[in-house]
Amino acid sequence: MEPMLKVTDLRVNYGHIEALRGVSIEVQKGQIVSIIGANGAGKSTLLRTISGLVKSLGGKVEFEGEALPAKPSKIVAKGVVHVPEGRKTFSGLTIRDNLLVGGYLYKGKDLEKDLEEQYSLFPILRERKDQFAGTLSGGEQQMLAVARGLMSRPKILLLDEPSMGLAPLIVNQIYDLIRQIRDRGITVLLVEQNARKALGICDYAYVLENGVINLSGTGDELLRSDAVRKAYLGG
Amino acid sequence: MSLQILLNGLATGSIYALIATGFALIFNVLKFSNFSHGATMTAAAFAAYFLVSANGAGLAATLAVAGIAGAAIALFGEFVGFRRITLNHSSSTYFFVSSITLGTLYEGLVTVKVGSNFYNFPRFFTNPTINLGDFVISTSDIMMFTISMVALIILAYVIQKTRLGRALRAVSFDRDTAQLMGIDSTRIIQLTFVISGVLAGIAGVFLGIKYTLYPTLGSLVVKGFIASVIGGLGSLTGAVIGAVLLGVVETILLSVLGSGYSTIATFAIMLVFLLLRPQGIAGSNVQEKA
Ligand SMILES: Nc1ncnc2c1ncn2[C@@H]1O[C@H](COP(=O)(O)OP(=O)(O)O)[C@@H](O)[C@H]1O
Numbered sequence: 472m473e474p475m476l477k478v479t480d481l482r483v484n485y486g487h488i489e490a491l492r493g494v495s496i497e498v499q500k501g502q503i504v505s506i507i508g509a510n511g512a513g514k515s516t517l518l519r520t521i522s523g524l525v526k527s528l529g530g531k532v533e534f535e536g537e538a539l540p541a542k543p544s545k546i547v548a549k550g551v552v553h554v555p556e557g558r559k560t561f562s563g564l565t566i567r568d569n570l571l572v573g574g575y576l577y578k579g580k581d582l583e584k585d586l587e588e589q590y591s592l593f594p595i596l597r598e599r600k601d602q603f604a605g606t607l608s609g610g611e612q613q614m615l616a617v618a619r620g621l622m623s624r625p626k627i628l629l630l631d632e633p634s635m636g637l638a639p640l641i642v643n644q645i646y647d648l649i650r651q652i653r654d655r656g657i658t659v660l661l662v663e664q665n666a667r668k669a670l671g672i673c674d675y676a677y678v679l680e681n682g683v684i685n686l687s688g689t690g691d692e693l694l695r696s697d698a699v700r701k702a703y704l705g706g
Numbered sequence: 707m708s709l710q711i712l713l714n715g716l717a718t719g720s721i722y723a724l725i726a727t728g729f730a731l732i733f734n735v736l737k738f739s740n741f742s743h744g745a746t747m748t749a750a751a752f753a754a755y756f757l758v759s760a761n762g763a764g765l766a767a768t769l770a771v772a773g774i775a776g777a778a779i780a781l782f783g784e785f786v787g788f789r790r791i792t793l794n795h796s797s798s799t800y801f802f803v804s805s806i807t808l809g810t811l812y813e814g815l816v817t818v819k820v821g822s823n824f825y826n827f828p829r830f831f832t833n834p835t836i837n838l839g840d841f842v843i844s845t846s847d848i849m850m851f852t853i854s855m856v857a858l859i860i861l862a863y864v865i866q867k868t869r870l871g872r873a874l875r876a877v878s879f880d881r882d883t884a885q886l887m888g889i890d891s892t893r894i895i896q897l898t899f900v901i902s903g904v905l906a907g908i909a910g911v912f913l914g915i916k917y918t919l920y921p922t923l924g925s926l927v928v929k930g931f932i933a934s935v936i937g938g939l940g941s942l943t944g945a946v947i948g949a950v951l952l953g954v955v956e957t958i959l960l961s962v963l964g965s966g967y968s969t970i971a972t973f974a975i976m977l978v979f980l981l982l983r984p985q986g987i988a989g990s991n992v993q994e995k996a
Pocket residue numbers: 485488489490508509510511512513514515516517
């Protein structure tokens with residue numbers, strides 16, 4: 472089957488730093504695909520290039536068989552939605568306004584319906600909808616960031632380290648949420664340093680090291696692989 | 707203190723508020739102080755003067771043309787002076803130099819056209835004053851105060867309640883992340899310049915009505931700048947409060963001390979205020995780019 476998202480030989484530099492040196496990945500529709508790698512491996516750069524924030528030197532990104540537009544705002548409209556690293560909620564906007572900004576491309580009754588949907592998925596956001604996003608805890612901000620992403624009506628959701636800096640209990644909640652999102656038919660491309668979690672949830676995974684993909688396989692295969700266990704699972 | 711003086715102070719303060727919010731809007735979005743704002747006011751007011759008022763048009767047409775001219779000048783400035791350095795995330799020095807250069811250019815162009823002469827808008831009102839019981843108040847003061855307040859209320863509504871206003875706030879917080887929501891940040895920045903330019907045009911006409919039109923009229927932007935600092939840089943509400951306060955204090959001092967000492971006293975009070983409360987009325991301590 473043709474993959475939903477296909478990245479071919481992608482190369483990205485920041486000045487002299489080669490952040491991606493020919494990365495190719497495929498994401499099948501309806502799956503959760505994880506990319507694991509250490510800090511600085513190029514994971515965020517890959518997502519930022521797919522969503523148009525960073526321009527590539529070479530290579531291709533195809534979504535549903537077509538090249539993506541250049542502008543980030545046009546890419547979102549295609550259904551490729553990126554929830555950035557560090558949550559990046561708009562701290563001085565209310566929770567409701569954060570969600571409405573997420574739904575910027577949509578108007579009227581549909582927008583209200585989407586909002587209602589997020590509130591029922593995340594009751595805490597409804598309770599605190601008129602408070603500033605900056606008043607939320609880390610875990611709640613991550614929920615808000617994901618909910619805001621869902622407001623953009625993703626076909627594929629790019630999640631950058633959603634478990635970063637969160638307590639294990641909260642991480643489990645976030646991962647339950649990712650499963651729910653997949654079960655609703657939204658494809659997920661998940662980037663993580665937390666390899667155990669990310670490999671445990673995914674259908675397929677890639678290992679990114681210094682800007683190249685060194686290994687790939689199903690989550691189980693990688694969890695059993697010696698190389699992965701040594702480098703990412705503490706032996 | 708008489709009602710006339712208070713009203714006069716409020717009118718002055720409301721012009722400062724237009725200047726300060728126009729200034730603060732750009733500061734919010736690009737995190738730099740737009741020093742071409744003053745010359746934009748002058749150029750827009752002169753454009754309105756020569757295009758319509760000098761040919762006998764009324765206040766409404768004058769304000770409309772000044773607003774459009776201000777928006778056009780601001781858009782031009784955004785494209786020529788700021789677009790590239792914004793996209794490259796360049797250092798604040800570039801914004802500083804660009805905005806000063808643009809301001810000098812506009813002022814130079816106006817000077818070339820009008821020389822160092824003073825121009826008067828035609829009298830827009832048949833009755834320059836209105837009698838309210840024992841009080842005599844200036845028609846243009848009431849007009850300026852009312853129009854400024856209406857403009858500011860519309861602005862507050864747009865920013866707080868509309869889709870574009872939310873986008874503007876999101877872009878102010880984090881341009882890249884806003885783009886991930888489908889917002890075209892460049893368009894929103896342009897929109898912000900348009901709003902700022904319209905406010906500059908209206909403020910320019912009001913200053914022209916109050917003090918006559920001359921090429922360096924825009925230097926009064928300093929008052930709006932001070933007001934937005936007193937209010938707390940970047941806070942629009944703070945800017946309005948700071949501006950009205952400044953206008954009223956200044957007008958009262960003027961009536962008590964006369965024109966020489968009142969300016970000194972006004973600036974001294976502002977300095978003391980900023981010593982005591984450097985973050986301004988609205989409080990949060992933003993880092994400025996230029
Ligand atoms: N804006 C930037 N400017 C310069 N170098 C960058 C920038 N962003 C990332 N890098 C560099 O690119 C490499 C990959 O970074 P990144 O994609 O953030 O990795 P990861 O998300 O896997 O931690 C690192 O060496 C990092 O230092």
